[in-house]
């Protein structure tokens with residue numbers, strides 16, 4: 001696929017299977033698209049999120065926000081125009097982030113997913129800086145969409161996994177990751193590193209380190225390999241130009257760590273509802289979403305079986 005030198009689109013792409021080098025092997029079972037449970041109360045508002053949060057969401061009432069706003073990179077959304085001036089975009093970022101801060105409980109977490117374009121590499125950092133005097137940046141997570149590794153079984157030849165949008169450029173390498181900035185109100189909010197963790201590769205570490213308590217699980221760190229599922233038709237399978245995988249939201253939910261049955265989760269930029277599906281899958285008590293686009297909203301309602309709010 002031909003992509004301009006400036007590599008403008010940061011998120012997923014639709015590629016036919018076995019198209020080229022970039023349609024790399026995907027690992028099975030990463031994307032869980034099964035229907036969410038009906039334990040979750042979905043309150044989905046077809047409304048601007050700033051006005052909506054002001055109207056519907058009380059101060060200090062939300063435990064967890066997992067969100068991905070538009071990146072201002074000219075993506076062709078249905079309704080939203082993704083081409084504000086940089087100044088306007090950053091001011092708007094501050095405005096919605098201030099609302100998120102208002103509604104977040106003292107022990108709450110905001111996981112903010114944002115990517116860049118090679119021609120605009122400072123943008124995720126500029127967005128994060130808008131939140132600097134509102135919230136503490138507690139963790140910086142790298143969402144890895146594709147990676148090439150040397151395995152023991154293939155010592156001479158790296159294997160590549162995952163998907164990314166190829167950039168046709170003489171100066172930029174392909175962009176295979178995005179950021180997930182974890183913001184909290186104090187910078188001291190405990191997270192469940194072990195629930196979100198992985199088994200030890202070298203089991204002798206379980207005995208060697210006292211802090212394991214005999215458990216075969218360690219913190220997985222801040223590089224999360226979460227590939228998109230391979231799709232062959234965006235319209236039929238993922239009708240939105242810029243989504244994150246359900247599993248990314250799930251991982252944030254697990255790291256946040258609180259009892260899901262007592263958790264209220266919010267996604268101000270709902271899209272087609274991937275954060276909502278993660279919430280449903282994990283029996284989160286209440287999920288609140290806002291989306292301005294008719295079609296994305298309808299898709300989110302369909303996918304969650306969620307009741308539409310006001």
Ligand SMILES: C[S@@+](CC[C@H](N)C(=O)[O-])C[C@H]1O[C@@H](n2cnc3c(N)ncnc32)[C@H](O)[C@@H]1O
Nearest residue numbers: 048049080243244269270271272273274291292
């Ligand atoms: C990056 S996408 C989010 C995709 C979502 N995470 C998913 O996986 O489906 C951003 C979404 O925000 C929506 N949006 C833009 N401005 C909005 C606003 N002021 N209030 C609510 N939604 C908005 C866009 O229509 C778009 O669907």
